[in-house]
Amino acid sequence: MSELLSFENALQEIQQSATVRVGQHKLPLLEALNKITTQDIVADSCVPPYDNSAMDGYALSFDDWSTDQVFPISQRIPAGQTATPLEPGTCVRIFTGACIPTGADTVIMQENASISKEGIHFKDRPSQGENIRPKGQDIFTGQTIIKAGTKLSPMHIGLLSSLGITEIMVYKTLRVGLLTTGDELIPAGDKLAGGQIFNSNGPMLTALLLQAGYEVIDCLHAKDTPEATEVAIKKLIQSCDVILSSGGVSVGEEDHVKGALEKLGEVHLWKIAIKPGKPLVHATLDNTPFLGLPGNPSSTLVTYHWFATLLLAASAGQSTRLPQAYLIESGFNRIQSIKRDEFLRVSIGQDGLAYAHSQQSSGALLAACESHGYLHVKANTPIEYGCSYPFYPFSGF
Numbered sequence: 001m002s003e004l005l006s007f008e009n010a011l012q013e014i015q016q017s018a019t020v021r022v023g024q025h026k027l028p029l030l031e032a033l034n035k036i037t038t039q040d041i042v043a044d045s046c047v048p049p050y051d052n053s054a055m056d057g058y059a060l061s062f063d064d065w066s067t068d069q070v071f072p073i074s075q076r077i078p079a080g081q082t083a084t085p086l087e088p089g090t091c092v093r094i095f096t097g098a099c100i101p102t103g104a105d106t107v108i109m110q111e112n113a114s115i116s117k118e119g120i121h122f123k124d125r126p127s128q129g130e131n132i133r134p135k136g137q138d139i140f141t142g143q144t145i146i147k148a149g150t151k152l153s154p155m156h157i158g159l160l161s162s163l164g165i166t167e168i169m170v171y172k173t174l175r176v177g178l179l180t181t182g183d184e185l186i187p188a189g190d191k192l193a194g195g196q197i198f199n200s201n202g203p204m205l206t207a208l209l210l211q212a213g214y215e216v217i218d219c220l221h222a223k224d225t226p227e228a229t230e231v232a233i234k235k236l237i238q239s240c241d242v243i244l245s246s247g248g249v250s251v252g253e254e255d256h257v258k259g260a261l262e263k264l265g266e267v268h269l270w271k272i273a274i275k276p277g278k279p280l281v282h283a284t285l286d287n288t289p290f291l292g293l294p295g296n297p298s299s300t301l302v303t304y305h306w307f308a309t310l311l312l313a314a315s316a317g318q319s320t321r322l323p324q325a326y327l328i329e330s331g332f333n334r335i336q337s338i339k340r341d342e343f344l345r346v347s348i349g350q351d352g353l354a355y356a357h358s359q360q361s362s363g364a365l366l367a368a369c370e371s372h373g374y375l376h377v378k379a380n381t382p383i384e385y386g387c388s389y390p391f392y393p394f395s396g397f
């Protein structure tokens with residue numbers, strides 16, 4: 001086991017080696033959804049831009065209020081209009097979102113007002129400043145609202161629109177090339193012959209990449225020969241910013257990916273002390289980063305989640321950090337441990353405890369579909385009922 005790199009060291013090596021691989025351009029705001037900011041966004045104005053009412057009601061000066069005071073209405077201010085200064089001793093009829101007139105500092109909601117011919121009476125003492133949303137409550141001028149390297153979400157699109165921003169500088173979309181390997185694989189839709197299985201990693205990786213907002217330039221398949229593997233890799237190098245592959249990275253004489261990488265570029269790491277996913281390989285070919293994921297579908301998924309997401313994000317210009325862990329207590333015991341860090345596919349029960357799926361084979365994918373995420377169990381660590389372990393939901397990757 002000594003030749004296996006630790007999980008933490010592998011993460012660090014891949015993260016440290018990654019650099020931005022894409023250019024920049026300015027896009028209309030909605031087209032920038034899921035794109036990555038190239039610089040900090042600093043607000044050049046306040047949101048809201050003026051003090052405004054949080055309620056439909058009446059604005060007045062708190063100092064004018066007494067329990068017997070009746071306030072004539074001197075002004076009506078709907079949202080969208082400007083206000084003139086408050087006449088002392090009066091109140092103004094005001095609506096949610098409307099400007100607070102100079103001199104008013106309190107809004108009383110209409111449910112707490114009594115209307116008579118003389119004016120409006122507010123029996124209960126208000127709190128000074130109530131129901132007023134001050135200028136800059138959400139964003140103030142000069143505030144950094146979005147950091148460089150942020151993937152823009154629908155919330156960011158709303159936030160930027162609240163500042164009147166219509167276009168933004170973002171990184172161009174990362175172009176990813178995919179290679180699947182294996183003589184036994186045929187595409188879904190073809191007819192299976194003896195010894196064959198359908199290629200599921202190709203579509204799964206494509207879906208993962210598309211979901212993350214990357215462009216899948218090409219998805220090639222290579223037979224298990226050194227020549228076919230090299231030809232496919234050379235083709236992908238021409239057009240892709242990053243290349244991912246599945247299969248062919250283990251030690252058998254049918255595994256040709258690592259050999260091809262050694263021939264075409266520099267291999268940085270191979271074999272990590274994790275289960276599933278041990279024979280991951282990381283290389284650079286002609287300045288193009290390459291991550292060779294193991295072929296067993298759950299090994300492909302785990303290594304994509306932990307390592308490919310890191311490499312891809314950094315290559316795309318995104319600030320990278322590890323996914324959020326939640327400490328969750330185990331709902332089961334397991335005495336035996338192994339010498340590799342494990343990523344068990346687990347569900348969180350109604351009782352809040354983590355339960356391992358009964359099928360943990362790296363060749364089985366249904367377990368991932370029926371689980372909520374990974375329980376990270378360190379090497380040589382037994383699992384004890386009620387003890388806490390880091391849990392990583394699939395949605396966090």
Ligand SMILES: Nc1nc2c(c(=O)[nH]1)N[C@H]1C(S)=C(S)[C@@H](COP(=O)(O)OP(=O)(O)OC[C@H]3O[C@@H](n4cnc5c(N)ncnc54)[C@H](O)[C@@H]3O)O[C@H]1N2
Binds near residue numbers: 201278293
């Ligand atoms: N003697 C040893 N044998 C193996 C070792 C080892 O240390 N010594 N490691 C095992 C581990 S761990 C893993 S993981 C696998 C990884 O092997 P490869 O990455 O070389 O993958 P393949 O051999 O090409 O395929 C493994 C398995 O996955 C299926 N597969 C591959 N690609 C796809 C695909 N696109 N869609 C669906 N299924 C796929 C393939 O048919 C095999 O069953 O090596 C162990 N062996």
Ligand code: MOO
Binds near residue numbers: 276277279294298363
């Ligand atoms: O490391 Mo492999 O992915 O256990 O089968």
